[in-house]
Amino acid sequence: QVQLQESGPGLLKPSETLSLTCTVSGGSVSSGAYYWSWIRQSPGKRLEWIGYINYSGSTNHNPSLESRITMSVDTSKNQFSLKLSSVTAADTAVYYCARAPSSGHIPWFDPWGQGTLVTVSS
Amino acid sequence: DIVMTQSPDSLAVSLGERATINCKSSRSVLYTSRNKNYLAWYQQKPGQPPKLLIYWASTRESGVPDRFSGSGSGTDFTLTISSLQAEDVALYYCQQYYTTPITFGGGTKVEIK
Numbered sequence: 398q399v400q401l402q403e404s405g406p407g408l409l410k411p412s413e414t415l416s417l418t419c420t421v422s423g424g425s426v427s428s429g430a431y432y433w434s435w436i437r438q439s440p441g442k443r444l445e446w447i448g449y450i451n452y453s454g455s456t457n458h459n460p461s462l463e464s465r466i467t468m469s470v471d472t473s474k475n476q477f478s479l480k481l482s483s484v485t486a487a488d489t490a491v492y493y494c495a496r497a498p499s500s501g502h503i504p505w506f507d508p509w510g511q512g513t514l515v516t517v518s519s
Numbered sequence: 520d521i522v523m524t525q526s527p528d529s530l531a532v533s534l535g536e537r538a539t540i541n542c543k544s545s546r547s548v549l550y551t552s553r554n555k556n557y558l559a560w561y562q563q564k565p566g567q568p569p570k571l572l573i574y575w576a577s578t579r580e581s582g583v584p585d586r587f588s589g590s591g592s593g594t595d596f597t598l599t600i601s602s603l604q605a606e607d608v609a610l611y612y613c614q615q616y617y618t619t620p621i622t623f624g625g626g627t628k629v630e631i632k
Contacts, residue, residue, distance in 0.1 A: 509568035
């Protein structure tokens with residue numbers, strides 16, 4: 398049973414860079430059968446897709462965030478990561494990592510990590 | 520971007536009764552050459568991440584009770600809980616994966632009347 402766990406700082410100041418890591422257990426980020434994804438949920442509960450990456454580092458990002466996003470995968474640690482630069486209060490959210498099947502189409506997400514709350518405040 | 524609009528925002532249903540949630544997309548998510556609707560449904564219980572219930576608009580994920588069903592095509596979709604149980608109290612979201620950016624509906628809160 399694959400499990401995902403997010404980790405990273407919970408409090409950032411405006412203009413800083415958000416850095417999160419997702420550790421995968423019970424499965425491998427080297428699998429070509431999946432994309433490894435980030436989604437966030439605002440305090441108002443709206444879900445926003447951030448992007449996904451595959452084992453070879455190929456990515457697909459939400460254009461609304463694309464200029465600030467860097468995603469990477471570390472197969473040696475079975476982890477993948479997200480960096481979001483120049484954060485503002487609008488980036489305050491629960492950040493989830495999730496697995497998505499790469500069956501030749503844009504995917505759905507299953508399973509999801511438990512999520513980590515990131516607050517941006519001066 | 521494809522905008523996903525859910526209705527109602529919330530509903531209260533008696534135990535054992537039917538709950539119906541609607542999701543409308545601003546463009547069709549039916550891939551006609553494959554005859555598949557690129558739409559998924561999720562359940563989110565308090566303090567938990569979303570859980571996949573249905574994909575391809577009507578295919579239940581393994582382990583999901585058969586009281587959950589999805590229907591619809593093109594731009595109009597429905598998630599039905601045929602007989603509401605106490606454990607079904609949650610937020611429910613639709614998601615389109617027809618094109619990027621992937622987008623979600625705003626959520627529907629289901630409560631017990």
